[in-house]
Amino acid sequence: MFQPHRNSNPRNSFDLLRVPLVGTLLRQKHARTLLQIPLFLISIAMILHGLFGPQLAPQNLATTYTWLHFRGALVFVLLLAGNFFCLACPFMLVRNLARKFFHPVRNWPRRLRNKWFSLGLFVTMLFLYEWLDLWASPWWTAWLIVAYFAGALLIDSVFKHATFCKFVCPIGQFNFVAATASPLEVAVRDTAVCAGCSTKDCIRGVREPATPLVSIQRGCELALFQPRKVGNVDCTFCLDCVQACPHDNVGIISRVPAAELTIDPMRSGLGIFSRRKDLAALVIVFTFGALLNAFGMVSPVYALENWVARVSGVEREFPVLAFIFGLFLVAEPLLLIGVAAWLTRIWGGTRKPMVAVAVRYSYVLAPLGFGIWLAHYGFHFLTGLYTIVPVTQAALGGQPHWGTPGLAPNVVQIFEFGFVFLGLLGSLLVSYSIAFAEKVDRPSRIFAVWAIVALIITAGALLLMSQPMEMRAVTLGVG
Amino acid sequence: MQLCAEARAVAGSSCLIALCLCLLVVQGCRPARETLPALKLTHEVSPQPPRVGHVRVTLKLTDSSGKPITRAGLSIEGYMSHPGMKPIAASVAESEPGSYVSEIDLAMAGDWVFIVHIQLPGQVSVDRQFEIKGVLPA
Numbered sequence: 167m168f169q170p171h172r173n174s175n176p177r178n179s180f181d182l183l184r185v186p187l188v189g190t191l192l193r194q195k196h197a198r199t200l201l202q203i204p205l206f207l208i209s210i211a212m213i214l215h216g217l218f219g220p221q222l223a224p225q226n227l228a229t230t231y232t233w234l235h236f237r238g239a240l241v242f243v244l245l246l247a248g249n250f251f252c253l254a255c256p257f258m259l260v261r262n263l264a265r266k267f268f269h270p271v272r273n274w275p276r277r278l279r280n281k282w283f284s285l286g287l288f289v290t291m292l293f294l295y296e297w298l299d300l301w302a303s304p305w306w307t308a309w310l311i312v313a314y315f316a317g318a319l320l321i322d323s324v325f326k327h328a329t330f331c332k333f334v335c336p337i338g339q340f341n342f343v344a345a346t347a348s349p350l351e352v353a354v355r356d357t358a359v360c361a362g363c364s365t366k367d368c369i370r371g372v373r374e375p376a377t378p379l380v381s382i383q384r385g386c387e388l389a390l391f392q393p394r395k396v397g398n399v400d401c402t403f404c405l406d407c408v409q410a411c412p413h414d415n416v417g418i419i420s421r422v423p424a425a426e427l428t429i430d431p432m433r434s435g436l437g438i439f440s441r442r443k444d445l446a447a448l449v450i451v452f453t454f455g456a457l458l459n460a461f462g463m464v465s466p467v468y469a470l471e472n473w474v475a476r477v478s479g480v481e482r483e484f485p486v487l488a489f490i491f492g493l494f495l496v497a498e499p500l501l502l503i504g505v506a507a508w509l510t511r512i513w514g515g516t517r518k519p520m521v522a523v524a525v526r527y528s529y530v531l532a533p534l535g536f537g538i539w540l541a542h543y544g545f546h547f548l549t550g551l552y553t554i555v556p557v558t559q560a561a562l563g564g565q566p567h568w569g570t571p572g573l574a575p576n577v578v579q580i581f582e583f584g585f586v587f588l589g590l591l592g593s594l595l596v597s598y599s600i601a602f603a604e605k606v607d608r609p610s611r612i613f614a615v616w617a618i619v620a621l622i623i624t625a626g627a628l629l630l631m632s633q634p635m636e637m638r639a640v641t642l643g644v645g
Numbered sequence: 646m647q648l649c650a651e652a653r654a655v656a657g658s659s660c661l662i663a664l665c666l667c668l669l670v671v672q673g674c675r676p677a678r679e680t681l682p683a684l685k686l687t688h689e690v691s692p693q694p695p696r697v698g699h700v701r702v703t704l705k706l707t708d709s710s711g712k713p714i715t716r717a718g719l720s721i722e723g724y725m726s727h728p729g730m731k732p733i734a735a736s737v738a739e740s741e742p743g744s745y746v747s748e749i750d751l752a753m754a755g756d757w758v759f760i761v762h763i764q765l766p767g768q769v770s771v772d773r774q775f776e777i778k779g780v781l782p783a
Contacts, residue, residue: 224730225724301726465782571731634782
């Protein structure tokens with residue numbers, strides 16, 4: 167049976183913070199800043215090169231680093247470790263510096279304390295990527311990075327805590343969902359130690375003993391109280407809790423990937439997953455958005471766009487693209503998940519309302535969605551891996567030496583399929599665990615229903631990845 | 646106290662936005678990179694529509710009065726619109742006065758951007774750019 171990691175003796179688990187060198191580095195008070203500075207400098211170089219450098223995407227740092235190397239490295243680190251990119255986030259470096267001067271006192275509005283707003287931004291990001299052909303535009307890519315810096319600074323200068331990370335940042339939301347499939351999480355080493363703790367510094371922070379109003383170490387700014395924290399959602403791996411814990415009882419601990427999706431406890435800072443429609447919607451958009459993003463890179467998308475344009479008589483790209491987004495991110499999920507939830511009720515024997523069923527089982531899709539993102543981003547990353555060298559050489563004023571750009575596409579395609587199947591396996595195991603953990607008459611039927619949903623999405627992903635890739639900006643009427 | 650903190654936050658954010666605008670203005674005020682000689686480059690691609698594989702690009706180079714420019718040294722670099730691909734390089738030969746031909750192997754479907762390096766007789770070299778959009782799979 168697929169079970170989450172919470173065992174009685176977590177000290178037996180692998181703990182990255184106990185690994186020599188790496189653990190020592192991560193436990194340093196300024197470890198995060200140390201990791202953020204290189205990424206900040208690279209970001210500045212990307213912005214400058216994007217604005218002032220050559221406006222041909224394959225020659226520019228902004229487009230090459232962002233759309234090939236950053237995205238690829240991000241998903242591989244999530245697969246092999248955890249949400250370490252949020253740890254090293256350069257936007258937070260600027261925000262942390264600003265917090266030395268600004269001390270926000272406002273709370274993020276209560277009605278926005280959910281994922282709906284960030285979900286909207288995530289969809290907007292996906293849309294802008296296609297509409298503005300961001301991958302082909304160093305100028306737009308540079309402004310996108312500037313917008314992230316400005317957004318983080320603005321939001322967190324006005325609102326307390328980690329408002330930008332928890333409620334706004336689209337990259338953060340992507341990482342939170344993907345990290346449910348990661349093998350590491352920030353967690354307590356021994357729950358018994360927490361039971362005897364009276365200070366709760368991991369959430370409250372550490373105060374100056376003489377002047378209690380002065381904070382000398384932050385607690386978790388994302389409202390995740392370690393003893394009741396479950397999984398990686400909303401955890402930015404900032405390690406504030408590691409620094410704050412007076413008992414050295416927080417580690418970066420191994421666990422079974424995706425197991426956190428199989429249980430449904432009250433989670434600190436999040437509540438109960440099965441009651442979070444916003445989180446379920448985020449997982450759905452994350453999964454179907456992966457298909458949509460991959461679809462944007464293959465031939466059939468152009469045929470579909472031209473067909474929509476011809477049938478509707480609309481020649482502007484915006485409404486045509488909006489229609490396709492509606493098809494992929496609204497109609498398709500509504501149909502698939504709606505039918506599956508209905509079958510779960512009438513065939514599987516659950517007495518829960520249909521929406522509740524849909525919400526609970528939507529989390530099943532997270533591993534598969536991650537597998538599809540991994541396959542797509544991994545393809546670009548691996549096939550263009552070495553282009554980082556000539557593009558950097560040229561940006562530094564040298565002569566670029568273009569050798570082999572990366573691994574051969576036909577070799578990488580094997581990995582692509584492997585990642586999709588890995589995601590499918592994760593989703594099957596999660597759906598099996600959820601179905602058999604519920605008090606229902608026919609759990610095997612419920613598992614079968616959601617397994618079919620996962621198989622349909624997998625078939626779609628494999629079909630897309632078998633298509634010849636076309637890298638072009640959309641031009642209605644061409645092709 | 647609250648107002649003071651917010652005022653500082655808004656002031657700081659305004660500074661950042663002002664900085665962004667400065668960046669935009671600075672970028673807009675950049676001088677043109679080069680003073681280009683008055684020449685015109687047109688291109689034709691065959692077959693139409695272009696597909697992955699072998700294509701022939703014919704370039705016609707004329708001066709401002711439409712007179713063909715002969716004996717120029719041309720070379721071509723081709724890039725996909727997406728980063729991550731190695732550029733292709735191709736030589737160009739003059740087939741008739743002012744008309745230059747290049748045989749190119751397009752490795753992938755999609756949009757291609759070509760930079761033509763032109764060495765004019767007795768003058769500095771200049772670059773021109775053209776696109777082949779919507780190259781279809783083989």
